[in-house]
Each structure stands twice: as C-alpha cells, then as structure tokens.
Amino acid sequence: MPMPRRLVFLLRSLLALVLAIVAIPAVNLAGAWLSERVFGLPPGGTLRLAVDLFWVLAAGCAAAWLLVETAVAAKTAHTWMLFAIYLAVGVYGVTAMGSDFPVWFTVGFVVLLPAQAWLGRWLAWGRRRNSRPPP
16 A cells, blocks of 8 residues: 655655754764865864865755755755754854854854755755756
8 A cells, every 4th residue: 555645745854854964964074084084184273164164064055955855845945944953053053162163163154054055955956947948
C-alpha cells in the first residue's frame, strides 16, 4: 500500500531539515580542517577569522542548497524556515561570543545570514527555474 502524498511530503521536509542542520557543522568542520592542515593557517588572527567566516557562509549555503534540493514542495517556505533558524542561532551566537571576537566578525556573522539562505536556494532551484527556455 503506497504512502499518502502528504505523509511523503512531510517526511521529505523533515529529512531536508535534518540534513540541512547536519550539513552546517559538517562543512564548518571540514573547512576548519582544510584551513589548518591544507592551508596551514594557525588558529586565531585576522586572516583565520576571515577564512572561518567564509566557511560559515559556505556551510549556510550548503545547508540551504541541501534543504531546497531535498524538499518536495514549498521550497521558498522551506528556505524562509531555515533562514529563521539561521537568524535565531546567529543572534544567539553573537550574544554568546560577546567581545571574544572583533566587531567585524560578529557583524559579518549576522549580515551574511540572508546571503546564505538566498544563495543556497538560488543554487538549488532559482538557477534552474530561471533558465527554462521560453515556450
């Protein structure tokens, strides 16, 4: 007996959210490993913080891309949901960081949140949707 379509949509949405949430630390950890082992950047310093901020952007884009690719329907709504999660975690992260990091890093951490959601969505869905040949 086949599963009802709504249940499939719900399960795919939950899977998409879980995969997106798992992708964020996975990409960040891979980026930290690359920064240290491959590029030889020591911990701390302005250059390392800039590279780490790039990995935060890449992780957010990867998560949004994975979410939109996995979701069956309502891809924009899924992106907004992920952005809301990004924003909540980002604001919490900035308040928890306090003055441990330079101001430019904490501002960049929050300012890049919309770009992460938009770029990930565009890479997964918008690019294909906008490149259809005219009828």
